[in-house]
Amino acid sequence: MIDFRSDTVTKPTQAMRAAMAQAEVGDDVYGDDPTVNSLQEMAADMFGFDGALFVSSGTQANLLALMAHCERGDEYLCGQQAHNYKFEGGGAAVLGSIQPQPLNNQADGSILLTDIEAAIKPDDVHFAHTRLLSLENTIGGKVLPQDYLAAAQSLAFNRGLKIHLDGARVANAAVAQGINMSEITQYFDSVSICLSKGLCAPIGSILLGDERLIAKATRWRKMLGGGMRQAGIIAAAAKLALTDQVERLAEDHYNAKLLAQMLVEIPELTVDMSLVQTNMVFATLSEHINSQSLARTLANKGILLSPSHQLRLVTHNDINTADISIFVNALKQAIR
Numbered sequence: 001m002i003d004f005r006s007d008t009v010t011k012p013t014q015a016m017r018a019a020m021a022q023a024e025v026g027d028d029v030y031g032d033d034p035t036v037n038s039l040q041e042m043a044a045d046m047f048g049f050d051g052a053l054f055v056s057s058g059t060q061a062n063l064l065a066l067m068a069h070c071e072r073g074d075e076y077l078c079g080q081q082a083h084n085y086k087f088e089g090g091g092a093a094v095l096g097s098i099q100p101q102p103l104n105n106q107a108d109g110s111i112l113l114t115d116i117e118a119a120i121k122p123d124d125v126h127f128a129h130t131r132l133l134s135l136e137n138t139i140g141g142k143v144l145p146q147d148y149l150a151a152a153q154s155l156a157f158n159r160g161l162k163i164h165l166d167g168a169r170v171a172n173a174a175v176a177q178g179i180n181m182s183e184i185t186q187y188f189d190s191v192s193i194c195l196s197k198g199l200c201a202p203i204g205s206i207l208l209g210d211e212r213l214i215a216k217a218t219r220w221r222k223m224l225g226g227g228m229r230q231a232g233i234i235a236a237a238a239k240l241a242l243t244d245q246v247e248r249l250a251e252d253h254y255n256a257k258l259l260a261q262m263l264v265e266i267p268e269l270t271v272d273m274s275l276v277q278t279n280m281v282f283a284t285l286s287e288h289i290n291s292q293s294l295a296r297t298l299a300n301k302g303i304l305l306s307p308s309h310q311l312r313l314v315t316h317n318d319i320n321t322a323d324i325s326i327f328v329n330a331l332k333q334a335i336r
């Protein structure tokens, strides 16, 4: 199968499976798991934070961050397209009694600083307390500029807000710019990072923050049922995600560019090359093509994609350069 649906479909590498089989473990709720502890220390060090917490998913990492920064009746500012607004089941509202204040994302994924300024509520009984600004990088495969992050950080600081990064794919953002991940995370009070997407770990995300934030998040994690016991089994793979898989993302970015360049040649598709910055390609199908039947035809040839008028094609470790040509040929045939 050549699976373009998401980079979440990546299987753990052989090295990960071997490390998992041999991992030293303990009860992590007691803080006794040496592999989890070493992952957390390594991540804190790598990203320049006091503390790190290994959690079950990116959704849980974002929720813990929101609940650690905000109290009941507070609000966070985020993009209309933000994962932690649109794709996390309303968890902040349901479980944290925290109100989202979504703001328009510009075409490049950023939120205008003037929109952020205008959305910060005055201290008045009518309003929720605005506590937090939450950004996402990459967002829809796009990289937020470093000078934008710096400006957002100073805005947040000047207005007394904390600033969180949903950095599910921050490694892609760093590799695309040829910089260290810590150069991106330096602008934030907390960061969530997925290890189970392009970085190939089977399970797990990391939340970064200062000691106080990590202590609060650890408490909420336990309450939410996220206290895992011999989690060293999965932390062993997660460590390799950080040490062995980050640089490799450049191959996914190369394959995405290649794919986009080949798709541009197909008259029935529209691809905006300026949006191809990391491992995602968005291709709009012309009206007469039925995306459901297209997806069925391709599935019969061993190629998976999510049917939509606007296709999102994601490259990852389990797709190589040859697979790109196989897919493009199959797509041309299916369209004709």
Ligand SMILES: *Cc1c(COP(=O)(O)O)cnc(C)c1O
Pocket (backbone or CB within 6 Å): 056, 057, 058, 059, 060, 062, 083, 084, 136, 138, 166, 168, 169, 194, 196, 205
């Ligand atoms: C995937 C993703 C998440 C959530 O991660 P899960 O591990 O699937 O819960 C959060 N934010 C962004 C931007 C993501 O792409």
